[in-house]
Amino acid sequence: MNPSGSYHIKTIANNVEAEINRLKAQVDLFWQSEWKHYQEFGLDQAGSIVELGSGPGFLVEKLLVHIPGAEVTAVEIDPLLVEYAGNYLAKQKLDRWQVIEGSITDTGLEDDSFDFAIARLVLEHLPDPLEAVREIYRIVKPGGKVIVIDNDFEMHIMTYPPVSGLRELYDAYCKARAAEGGNPKIGRELPRILKEGGFTDVEFEIISAHSALLGDEMFFRSEGIGIPYKLVQDGFLSSKVLGQISLGWRKMIRDEHHSVIRQLYMAVGKKD
Numbered sequence: 182m183n184p185s186g187s188y189h190i191k192t193i194a195n196n197v198e199a200e201i202n203r204l205k206a207q208v209d210l211f212w213q214s215e216w217k218h219y220q221e222f223g224l225d226q227a228g229s230i231v232e233l234g235s236g237p238g239f240l241v242e243k244l245l246v247h248i249p250g251a252e253v254t255a256v257e258i259d260p261l262l263v264e265y266a267g268n269y270l271a272k273q274k275l276d277r278w279q280v281i282e283g284s285i286t287d288t289g290l291e292d293d294s295f296d297f298a299i300a301r302l303v304l305e306h307l308p309d310p311l312e313a314v315r316e317i318y319r320i321v322k323p324g325g326k327v328i329v330i331d332n333d334f335e336m337h338i339m340t341y342p343p344v345s346g347l348r349e350l351y352d353a354y355c356k357a358r359a360a361e362g363g364n365p366k367i368g369r370e371l372p373r374i375l376k377e378g379g380f381t382d383v384e385f386e387i388i389s390a391h392s393a394l395l396g397d398e399m400f401f402r403s404e405g406i407g408i409p410y411k412l413v414q415d416g417f418l419s420s421k422v423l424g425q426i427s428l429g430w431r432k433m434i435r436d437e438h439h440s441v442i443r444q445l446y447m448a449v450g451k452k453d
């Protein structure tokens with residue numbers, strides 16, 4: 182197990198730039214559905230938001246654009262991504278943000294500081310997600326809320342017609358992440374973890390994306406081949422299965438009735 186968890190941008194895929202682009206596409210893919218729920222939970226009324234594990238800053242950008250009244254603090258552990266996010270947000274000519282280098286489990290931020298905290302696609306990579314939720318509880322204001330969003334790889338991308346080999350790919354991904362201390366099936370556990378971390382009024386939502394509504398291109402960009410290639414390189418997946426998946430995927434896309442769906446899992450809790 183890796184004490185720093187199972188997401189390291191330099192090693193999770195075979196190309197850092199492509200992985201950054203994939204993260205951007207993944208924000209775009211779910212934004213419509215996510216924003217609907219963010220509004221329902223009152224995020225659009227927040228004056229101060231912290232995003233923990235903010236990566237290259239693409240969600241921070243969306244929050245700044247859509248919530249003109251909010252100051253957004255981004256906390257990110259990887260210095261490469263802290264620098265990337267700072268440069269990226271400055272280039273968008275946005276203000277009201279700061280990016281700080283730190284861990285979600287020990288942010289160094291003051292108690293009771295934020296109206297909202299968001300941890301998106303981060304808890305699934307941590308050896309001790311509860312430790313992170315307790316730290317989030319500490320820095321959220323009384324009356325404030327947390328939103329956590331993660332995958333559950335039992336319910337990852339599904340297609341019509343089905344693509345054989347996808348289950349083997351997900352199993353290989355889960356083994357690789359678990360070997361580093363992550364849990365790609367954490368989605369189902371999010372409500373319990375928030376409750377154990379002290380949050381109340383916990384709600385749970387499924388965020389979904391469908392190719393018939395968003396187009397195939399959005400899915401191509403948000404998946405990419407970088408992580409599957411790395412699974413082959415690291416011995417978690419055979420190149421033969423990856424080849425079968427590529428062929429099956431192309432065949433599926435050629436079917437005029439094809440569908441691709443993907444879900445994320447969101448839990449929200451309040452600090453009394």
Ligand SMILES: C[S@@+](CC[C@H](N)C(=O)[O-])C[C@H]1O[C@@H](n2cnc3c(N)ncnc32)[C@H](O)[C@@H]1O
Pocket residue numbers: 185186188189190204205208233234235236237239240256257258259262283284285286300301302303306
């Ligand atoms: C899959 S990316 C998600 C980035 C962003 N939240 C998004 O939704 O696009 C996970 C991010 O969490 C960061 N991370 C991992 N462990 C962390 C920790 N202990 N503290 C802060 N950030 C962490 C990684 O470096 C990476 O940027």
